[in-house]
Amino acid sequence: MNAPLLPVAAASTSGADLLLWVAFPYACLAVFVVGHAWRYRQDQFGWTSRTSQLFEHRWLRWAGPLFHLGAFMVIGGHVVGLAVPDTWTEAAGISEHAYHTTAVWAGSVAGVAMVTGLGMLCARRLLTRPIRLGTDRSDKVLFPLLSATVLLGLSATATHNVFGPGYDYRCTVSVWFRGVFTLQPQPDAITGAPLLFQLHALTACLLFAAWPFTRLVHVWSAPIGYLARPYIVYRRRAVPTAAARAATGGNRRAPHPGRTR
Amino acid sequence: MASGETTVGPRGEAAVGRVMAQVAMVMNLDKCIGCHTCSVTCKQTWTNRTGVEYAWFNNVETKPGVGYPRRYEDQEHWKGGWMLDRRGRLVLRSGGRVKRLLSLFSNPDLPSIEDYYEPVTYDYDNLVSAPAGPDFPVAQPRSVLTGRPTPITWGANWEDGLGGAGEHAGADPNLSGAWAEKVRFEFEQTFLFHLPRLCEHCLNPACVSACPSGAMYKRVEDGIVLVDQDRCRGWRMCVTACPYKKVYVNHATGKAEKCTFCFPRIEAGQPTVCSETCVGRLRYLGLLLYDADRVGEAAATPDEKDLLDAQRGVFLDPHDPDVIAAARDSGIPEDWLEAARRSPVYDLVMRYKVALPLHPEYRTLPMVWYVPPLSPVLDAVDAAGGNQDDPDHVFAAVTRLRIPLEYLAELFTAGDTDVVGGVLMKLTALRSFMRERTLGEDGDESVLKAVGLTTREAEDLHRLLAVAKYADRYVVPAAHKEDAAALTAVENRCPVESSGGAEDPGGGRVMLGIPTLRRKKTGDRP
Numbered sequence: 001m002n003a004p005l006l007p008v009a010a011a012s013t014s015g016a017d018l019l020l021w022v023a024f025p026y027a028c029l030a031v032f033v034v035g036h037a038w039r040y041r042q043d044q045f046g047w048t049s050r051t052s053q054l055f056e057h058r059w060l061r062w063a064g065p066l067f068h069l070g071a072f073m074v075i076g077g078h079v080v081g082l083a084v085p086d087t088w089t090e091a092a093g094i095s096e097h098a099y100h101t102t103a104v105w106a107g108s109v110a111g112v113a114m115v116t117g118l119g120m121l122c123a124r125r126l127l128t129r130p131i132r133l134g135t136d137r138s139d140k141v142l143f144p145l146l147s148a149t150v151l152l153g154l155s156a157t158a159t160h161n162v163f164g165p166g167y168d169y170r171c172t173v174s175v176w177f178r179g180v181f182t183l184q185p186q187p188d189a190i191t192g193a194p195l196l197f198q199l200h201a202l203t204a205c206l207l208f209a210a211w212p213f214t215r216l217v218h219v220w221s222a223p224i225g226y227l228a229r230p231y232i233v234y235r236r237r238a239v240p241t242a243a244a245r246a247a248t249g250g251n252r253r254a255p256h257p258g259r260t261r
Numbered sequence: 262m263a264s265g266e267t268t269v270g271p272r273g274e275a276a277v278g279r280v281m282a283q284v285a286m287v288m289n290l291d292k293c294i295g296c297h298t299c300s301v302t303c304k305q306t307w308t309n310r311t312g313v314e315y316a317w318f319n320n321v322e323t324k325p326g327v328g329y330p331r332r333y334e335d336q337e338h339w340k341g342g343w344m345l346d347r348r349g350r351l352v353l354r355s356g357g358r359v360k361r362l363l364s365l366f367s368n369p370d371l372p373s374i375e376d377y378y379e380p381v382t383y384d385y386d387n388l389v390s391a392p393a394g395p396d397f398p399v400a401q402p403r404s405v406l407t408g409r410p411t412p413i414t415w416g417a418n419w420e421d422g423l424g425g426a427g428e429h430a431g432a433d434p435n436l437s438g439a440w441a442e443k444v445r446f447e448f449e450q451t452f453l454f455h456l457p458r459l460c461e462h463c464l465n466p467a468c469v470s471a472c473p474s475g476a477m478y479k480r481v482e483d484g485i486v487l488v489d490q491d492r493c494r495g496w497r498m499c500v501t502a503c504p505y506k507k508v509y510v511n512h513a514t515g516k517a518e519k520c521t522f523c524f525p526r527i528e529a530g531q532p533t534v535c536s537e538t539c540v541g542r543l544r545y546l547g548l549l550l551y552d553a554d555r556v557g558e559a560a561a562t563p564d565e566k567d568l569l570d571a572q573r574g575v576f577l578d579p580h581d582p583d584v585i586a587a588a589r590d591s592g593i594p595e596d597w598l599e600a601a602r603r604s605p606v607y608d609l610v611m612r613y614k615v616a617l618p619l620h621p622e623y624r625t626l627p628m629v630w631y632v633p634p635l636s637p638v639l640d641a642v643d644a645a646g647g648n649q650d651d652p653d654h655v656f657a658a659v660t661r662l663r664i665p666l667e668y669l670a671e672l673f674t675a676g677d678t679d680v681v682g683g684v685l686m687k688l689t690a691l692r693s694f695m696r697e698r699t700l701g702e703d704g705d706e707s708v709l710k711a712v713g714l715t716t717r718e719a720e721d722l723h724r725l726l727a728v729a730k731y732a733d734r735y736v737v738p739a740a741h742k743e744d745a746a747a748l749t750a751v752e753n754r755c756p757v758e759s760s761g762g763a764e765d766p767g768g769g770r771v772m773l774g775i776p777t778l779r780r781k782k783t784g785d786r787p
């Protein structure tokens with residue numbers, strides 16, 4: 001099934017499809033990668049979750065965990081559903097039916113949690129005036145785009161897989177998705193997919209393009225290292241010599257390497 | 262003799278470990294007139310920006326009173342500082358590492374803006390632009406958070422001078438013991454004092470320990486605790502962990518900010534802005550050398566009432582040759598050792614032991630100490646028809662007047678009234694002895710002896726507390742030149758540099774994610 005389609009211009013693919021399902025995704029990915037590199041180098045100071053808990057905590061108490069836990073499950077689901085070919089799961093002895101049932105159930109729970117959480121986050125953002133006034137341009141792009149992506153994804157699943165006859169995106173959308181990453185783009189795989197799936201894929205591409213320019217960069221700073229480091233962090237003003245480092249037990253962060261201004 | 266008053270050789274015979282130096286502060290509370298100059302100059306220097314309008318790196322609160330943010334001392338509620346778990350290990354009160362990461366998405370113990378207060382500005386423009394009319398135009402208050410007119414209902418020192426204390430001061434978390442009823446009933450006649458507060462630059466900082474990103478750190482050279490603005494990711498766990506609530510969220514940048522101990526001034530050998538501008542001249546700055554290897558052990562001292570002695574045990578005598586040798590090994594420069602020997606802070610904390618830490622029971626080993634106020638006691642003597650100038654009357658008041666003593670003990674000694682009482686006795690003895698001297702008499706040395714002072718020491722302490730000049734109050738050695746290049750490199754992100762506010766037109770470094778002009782109508786200053 002992975003017959004190489006390079007060079008891309010397979011005869012049957014229209015120019016519009018090439019643009020939408022090859023050029024556009026690659027452009028978005030390029031912006032994603034370059035954007036992150038640029039922002040990481042240029043804007044450490046802006047790299048934050050931009051907490052708004054100071055202004056509103058009652059809704060956040062529920063919305064924060066709901067949204068985030070939902071998001072983690074949804075991301076996990078996408079990794080399994082998109083990146084893992086169906087032949088692999090079948091080889092692992094998981095039948096298409098079993099896979100499908102689990103996916104629909106787990107996906108629905110995760111999706112609903114994420115949507116509820118996101119809905120509440122948006123609501124508090126709109127209703128709490130200090131938060132609304134503190135909503136900047138990047139948020140005004142992020143929240144609608146994130147909501148659109150999540151809602152399209154959820155309605156695609158609901159329409160076709162929960163209430164509909166069932167649609168096996170693993171033979172179409174997933175093939176296209178993997179094609180993008182294996183550098184063997186297969187635009188044809190997705191052109192026949194239902195509209196909701198196509199729109200979901202396109203908004204997701206946009207979301208990835210916007211990612212580095214929004215507060216979503218906080219995702220890459222998940223502080224796992226905290227579990228292992230000593231509680232008290234000492235730092236020297238001066239760049240320590242090896243001897244001084246030993247003298248202070250090495251329990252100290254080196255000065256930030258990337259910034260010398 | 263009170264337990265804190267024994268003449269401890271602080272270290273016993275244990276070997277000296279890693280020596281670090283700390284620029285520490287002592288405040289003599291008797292002299293604070295509650296003018297708030299320190300708060301205002303600090304604000305003008307550090308927090309007159311969008312995002313930190315509500316933050317006071319230095320604030321002055323009235324005691325008894327609920328404090329700022331409201332009831333911050335109630336750690337059952339706010340979960341600040343450290344505690345001992347059932348097995349006697351030192352743990353952050355807000356929970357362990359895993360729990361902290363799990364509560365990232367919504368911090369269950371974060372004060373909200375109402376716990377501080379809603380910052381306002383005024384419609385000054387109305388004063389000049391209002392049309393002519395029969396009434397005087399007024400400048401209405403406007404919230405800087407919403408841009409709307411708002412009534413002012415709370416502030417950083419709402420019960421200033423006990424105003425409204427009848428309504429609020431009962432909520433002071435220090436008024437918890439059985440004795441508190443009496444205070445609640447009587448304190449309007451008996452006592453009031455001001456408590457200026459800033460970050461304690463703790464030896465065992467809970468804020469640093471709770472920071473998931475490792476963005477907060479304690480400087481090896483001078484002990485100043487800072488937030489690396491480039492590394493902070495806005496997880497806001499430090500705010501909860503600090504029992505003194507001296508880390509603030511900048512709501513415009515989404516990053517934590519805190520008192521910097523005016524490190525650029527300290528590095529230049531100058532006092533902090535709050536010290537420099539203190540009207541009462543009650544602040545002292547100087548070095549304390551400490552044994553960094555014994556910090557954890559001291560903070561885990563089982564009995565809260567022993568924490569004061571435990572912390573004093575971590576401090577090192579800068580005159581002791583062993584200490585000097587160990588300090589040299591640890592890379593402390595000679596001029597710093599010399600400054601440590603001249604440190605007024607060392608004298609007040611270690612030699613005369615008249616300074617006490619604020620809430621040692623939080624176990625962060627705070628480094629801003631206080632000489633407890635004698636004036637409430639003197640007022641009480643007056644109120645009881647006694648004579649302030651008669652040491653016997655004052656001694657009697659110190660021991661018998663349960664009211665201020667227990668309250669002060671709650672603040673400074675984890676409830677140990679003997680220690681606070683001992684300090685107040687010392688101050689009383691000093692006062693009466695020096696008074697007699699000033700009136701041309703010899704002075705009664707037996708009074709001094711009773712509190713463990715010689716005549717020389719009394720004169721010394723009196724000079725330090727009453728007449729010390731600028732150079733005696735602030736003994737701050739400049740940072741070393743050879744470190745200077747690295748200095749600007751590491752601390753390049755001074756919080757005022759990028760305000761995220763309107764005054765940042767070039768925007769330079771803050772390119773994304775920061776609102777430029779948030780509230781056009783309200784002006785951009787609190």
Ligand code: HEM
Pocket residue numbers: 049050051052053060064068071072121122125146215216218219220221222223365366367495496
């Ligand atoms: C990797 C682990 C993550 C951590 C530790 C984390 C943590 C946080 C924190 C602390 C906030 C600020 C909440 C507040 O106080 O206002 C936040 C906000 C947010 N996070 Fe995450 N997050 C993570 C992953 C993600 C992921 C995977 C997404 C979505 C793809 C996401 C989307 C958001 C959004 C949209 C907000 C803004 C909420 C609002 O202010 O309305 N986060 N996150």
Ligand code: SF4
Pocket residue numbers: 459460461462463466467468469486502503504505506507508519625
């Ligand atoms: S007082 Fe200062 S150093 Fe101590 S825990 Fe609070 S912020 Fe940290």
Ligand code: SF4
Pocket residue numbers: 292293294295296297298299300321455457538539540541542543
């Ligand atoms: S400036 Fe000095 S006297 Fe005035 S409030 Fe501050 S500490 Fe007290």
